[in-house]
Amino acid sequence: MEYLHVSIEINGVKLEVIGNYWPGEAASWDSPGESESIEIEKILTEKGDDIGGMVAYVEDLQEHVEQAALEAHKDRKDWQREEAAISRREMAREAA
Numbered sequence: 001m002e003y004l005h006v007s008i009e010i011n012g013v014k015l016e017v018i019g020n021y022w023p024g025e026a027a028s029w030d031s032p033g034e035s036e037s038i039e040i041e042k043i044l045t046e047k048g049d050d051i052g053g054m055v056a057y058v059e060d061l062q063e064h065v066e067q068a069a070l071e072a073h074k075d076r077k078d079w080q081r082e083e084a085a086i087s088r089r090e091m092a093r094e095a096a
Helices: 052-056 059-095
Strands: 002-010 013-022 037-044
Touching: 002 059, 013 059, 037 052, 037 059, 052 059
Parallel strands: none
Antiparallel strands: 002 013, 013 037
């Protein structure tokens, strides 16, 4: 499990999504495996209002928010990985 805290935009409305991310696991001989998923704890507006309960009533909107948050989380992880690789190369170059 990883902490999830991302900013997304849905139909021009900026939202901050806070929750948990599970990367999932591959199937094995004793387990059917699990797909990646997220659990949303809060959906905050720019003013800080938590609208998670309201979003949960509209299933399509909830799915859309979950998908956007999952994509934003993956994008952030990819960016962090790329930045770490660049930093390692720069440190190796400076050490040489």
